Amino acid sequence: MNALLHECDRRTSEVWQRLALVTDPELDESVTELGFVEHVTVDDDGDVDIVFRLPTFWCSANFAFLMADDMRRAVSSLPWVRKARPQLRDHMVAEQINRGVREGMSFADALKEFAPGGSLDELRDKFRRKAFERRQEVMILALRGIGYEDPAICRMSLCSFDEVEFASPDVARQKPRYRELLIETGLACLPEDRTFVTYEGAPIKRHELASYLQRLRGVRINMEFNSSLCRGLLAVRRRELVDDNPGPTPSPCGGCSSRCAAPSGSP
Amino acid sequence: MFITPTGEEVFVIDGHTHFWDGSPANQLNIHGKQFIDCFYAYHSSLSPKDKLWPKEQFEKYSAEQMYRDLFVDGPDDMAIVQSTYLTEFYKNGFNTIDRNAEMAKKYKDRFIVNGAFDPRDGERALEYIHYMKDTFGIKGVKLYTAEWKGESRGWKLTDPNAYRCFELCQKLGITNIHVHKGPTIIPLDKDAFDVHDVDHAATDFQGLNFIIEHCGLPRLDDFCWIAVQETNVYGGLAVALPFIHGRPRYFAEVISELLFWVGEDKILFGSDYAIWTPRWLVEKFWNFELPEDLKQEHGVDLTPQAKKKILGLNAARLYGVDVEAQKAKLAKGAYATAAG
Known part of the structure; x- marks a missing residue:
């Protein structure tokens, strides 16, 4: 028993x-x-x-x-x-x-x-693009925030990116999520591949970064x-x-005896 | 009238208010219940705690209460009351023009009552526009492109029947077309709140003003893009503004985008009463300052002059309200009320 x-x-x-891997x-x-x-x-x-x-x-x-x-x-x-x-x-x-x-x-x-x-x-792809762009904006802004110049960001390789450590918990949380999408979409595979490209795979030129970020901000504001x-x-x-319906709030683990590791409830 | 902390008087036109009946007695079906529940959830989630209403009051409130919330306790000088029919959800409609006009006539000079039509009614829509003009002298309408009707789950401003209605509005001088393009309530793949149809309609009807309520959020970028190109497209702040309380940085980003792309002459304040009451919104808005980084990045500022335009002067221009004359009229009315 x-x-x-x-x-x-x-x-x-x-x-x-x-289920935790499924996103809205x-x-x-x-x-x-x-x-x-x-x-x-x-x-x-x-x-x-x-x-x-x-x-x-x-x-x-x-x-x-x-x-x-x-x-x-x-x-x-x-x-x-x-x-x-x-x-x-x-x-x-x-x-x-x-x-x-x-x-x-x-x-x-x-x-x-x-x-x-x-x-x-088609719908999945549309939202994967949005997710990609949203995560990407977080990473670019975070790099700028710790002193990286635009040209360095634009040509940053995946292996250099891997070495960067972020103090902010939110950024640290997004880093592997961004990387995961890069790999999943095939936009970067090898350590020397660029970390920041458009969703179409084009490199971002350093003088275009500001206007590119402006577009990413639009995506984020909507989301x-x-x-x-x-x-x-x-x-x-x-x-x-x-x-x-007063009564005990259902435990996230349904009928089971103990609470599992799953996160529960809204923040 | 809003009095600033330095004693300055600011004329306020609340561009987006409602006098609805969402009570269970008026609900036709589950959709009627879910609709008002959803509004209540907006109210509950974005209002400051001390501004929360009990559900029952939210479902149906009296004309007296509305007057008090807007003009006595609230800072509004005038309010545009929008009509929303939703006759598929509510027995007597959610807030029809008849209900609104009945309420408004008790309070002289306070309300601008807007109508509504549904182009899917064909000829009847045209007749109805005539009726509203003749009976209520409307200068504007509120359109709800995602409204359900029979099998239809929405329509577009570019539908041929809609164009016939716009032609008539233009001819009759019903010049302000408020369009709900905002949070998704019933969007399917063909999103009925998509903003792109505004672009074509605004180009084709230069004699009309298109006020996009909720600024197209969550499609702010699309909206901004259209508003830049069309001189007759405006943005209504309802729903965007309450973020000023819980998420001020987010509101700052939204208003910066709007100031940059759309400009301070084309943004209209609206409380979306009774989802939110205007007092706290206007107070917070007046006291709000753009963070320095956003000012610099966008090269915009939310100056007192910009705030005055947004709070009332822009709407006054669209509706032909002579602000000084109106102030004098209201002062006299208030004196009469006080003396009476």
């Missing part, structure tokens, strides 16, 4: 770790860190239920679908998982999204009544607007749920 419980905890914890495409922050995921249940057959909730009933259906699908993918990649079933709650098209993701439908088919254009992959509204709205929604 104890061994079984222990196994359940381990598996639940693995699920949370995978618009905010470029982890869905677990944002407090979207409320509940994970793992059964003996390797079926996983993931209950999540977004800040509002109206949150964009395509982003919701994307997150649900990313959760399914991330959790399904665990070797012992038979089925991963994300379940979106309290959303205008929750039913369609849950069904669509469960049955592996395309985005366009699942949300047929809204006739969305474009594919999920931050959503990010702060989302966090605020989610916090309000949680308070209301607690008010409506």
